[in-house]
Amino acid sequence: QVQLVESGGGLVQAGGSLRLSCAASGRTFRYAMGWFRQAPGKEREFVSAISWGGGSTYYADSVKGRFTISRDNAKNTVDLQMNSLKPEDTAVYYCAADSAGVVRRDPRRWDYWGQGTQVTVSS
DSSP: OOEEEEEOOEEEETTOOEEEEEEEESOOTTOEEEEEEEOTTSOOEEEEEEOTTSOOEEEOTTTTTTEEEEEETTTTEEEEEEOSOOGGGOEEEEEEEETTOOOOSOGGGOOEEOOOEEEEEEO
């Protein structure tokens, strides 16, 4: 069983930065890791993901060039550096893990989820 715990959310002004971190416990060998977000009244959407080795990264078009995903397999963590934040980035951000090691943008295909961390960007 894998448990994921997110941290680092908060309130920030537009143009500011936040760094989210996800700590995983349990066996995550060969797992792909990702970040999703869900705004009120909207469906959960893909934000970014990273392969096991970190050599492949993926981003939603809406965050490309502003967000950077990274992972440290020795520490079992995955981070999301978010720069140039916009009010439309406001959402609950979730960390996810895929045991098949495959990066998919459909949230229904991911196996494990954290409890989420709130990110609020004020205008």
